[in-house]
Amino acid sequence: MALSLAFTFPSCSDGSSGGSDDDSGQITNTANAGTSGEKSNPSITTTADNVAELITSLEPGEYNIAVTGAITSETISTIATALKGNENAKVSLDLSQTTGLTSIGNDAFNDCSSLVSLNIPNKVTSIGNDAFYNCSSLASVSIPDSVTSIGKGAFQYCKSLSSVAIPDSVTSIGYCAFSYCSSLKSLNIPASVASIGKSLFNDCTSLTELTVSEGNSAYKSHENCIYTKDGKTLIAAATGLTSVTILDGVTSINEEVFYFCISLTSITIPDGVTSIGKGAFVGCSSLTDVSIPDSVTSIDYGAFSYCESLVNVTIPAGVTSIGERAFVGCNKLKTVNYKGTQAQWNAITIANGNDPLTSATINYNYTGE
Incomplete structure (x- = not known):
């Protein structure tokens, strides 16, 4: 039932394999192309300066993209714009080898339906309000143990997200952070969390396992x-x-x-x-x-x-x-x-x-x- 209540409240079709890393977005591991003509999980390494252009150029298919170099909130914004502009390319994005980013800002990736997974850099300390709002294909996210706060509605409407590991560093989880995550099956609140917002799991219809760590x-x-x-x-x-x-x-x-x-x-x-x-x-x-x-x-x-x-x-x-x-x-x-x-x-x-x-x-x- 759909109801809202407000209460005040690059291609690898040539079949080649291997290749050396470079700074332009080179495919480094090529998987077999799918029978429908879509690319199937090629792995690509690129730099922060080139990642948005690379995403824009991708043909329909699934891609694993690892990013290196320094990134900023502006880099994240250009990546998000590229993801929104190429919804037929399903992207697993690894930012764990980047430097410089300390927060995932408010609305950073909202409505990025082509984002399938994300590894967040290990210097990030906060995930902002509505950061991944309505990332409908997001199935996994790796949150580093540097993160201390997860903002309001951060993962709201991430309907493909089936599990998420909240690290022991997190102390606060905002209002509606995981609401409408209809595939979410289990979640543990670590001992470090001291503040939980209201309406945290609204309409999470698959959620049957919810625990709090001993010592909280x-x-x-x-x-x-x-x-x-x-x-x-x-x-x-x-x-x-x-x-x-x-x-x-x-x-x-x-x-x-x-x-x-x-x-x-x-x-x-x-x-x-x-x-x-x-x-x-x-x-x-x-x-x-x-x-x-x-x-x-x-x-x-x-x-x-x-x-x-x-x-x-x-x-x-x-x-x-x-x-x-x-x-x-x-x-x-x-x-x-x-x-x-x-x-x-x-x-x-x-x-x-x-x-x-x-x-x-x-x-x-x-x-x-």
């Missing part, structure tokens, strides 16, 4: 979910899971934690949770039944929106407000099991966009029987 002082993991070290806040979850039991002791669920967990069929929320964040369960289209514990007093904006299979929801008597669009798009909702009286239900502040909730049958004084 800020976070811990349990059954592929990430919590604050004190166990009071659910920070993130592997969004390819089918069933989740939230740890006892949790008092709050972050915004968009289970955003479009389309395989999630069962969620157990423990008593003690008082806050369910904005869009916490948005788009969980396989959920059919949700029981909200007695400790919850408010249901935030869009909390269960577009849970298209939701038939029953149990709401405690202590709820005093239900936020805007909390149950919008829950068009199969038939029954609200309400633990309070009709008078208490009528006193709840129910914001706009909750027609599926208000149109459902309300079972007052529900006891679970």
Whole structure:
């Protein structure tokens, strides 16, 4: 389901092999050409001054390009422009032997759909906001242990990225850094990370393994979910899971934690949770039944929106407000099991966009029987 919710929040066809390195982009290892006429994984070494021109000249096919020499942010910009201008050449780019670059800037490679893999130079300390946004063919990236920060939306919409190793040097990971990476299967947060942004794995529908390294002082993991070290806040979850039991002791669920967990069929929320964040369960289209514990007093904006299979929801008597669009798009909702009286239900502040909730049958004084 496509839905956006904003919450405020050179050729080798001659068959030759071998060749000496030079500074112009010489093919140094030639693979066999593909049957369709596309080039198949030739390896090329070139300099920073020539790499953009080389990429522009490539015929359709797959290429491994190693770059040498000094590079700057301007070099990265020209490389990105060349990649965007030649989408039929799929490029694996190795920058590990270059010098001079200390950061991958904001938007550096965004929308470079021809970039297949990248080795980042080992002096780079930061990966900027949206640096690889919508690099739809990017299947692998090698992050050196000099990197300390990964910016907001850095790998957002990298739909071919199946795994990434975050080095022990990283201390912060920004908001939505890996959102919409639909092929991402596993991720480990190293012990060095002290800050994780919200909505980190939105719509990562293949993500089933999510861990935090032992020794992390800020976070811990349990059954592929990430919590604050004190166990009071659910920070993130592997969004390819089918069933989740939230740890006892949790008092709050972050915004968009289970955003479009389309395989999630069962969620157990423990008593003690008082806050369910904005869009916490948005788009969980396989959920059919949700029981909200007695400790919850408010249901935030869009909390269960577009849970298209939701038939029953149990709401405690202590709820005093239900936020805007909390149950919008829950068009199969038939029954609200309400633990309070009709008078208490009528006193709840129910914001706009909750027609599926208000149109459902309300079972007052529900006891679970």
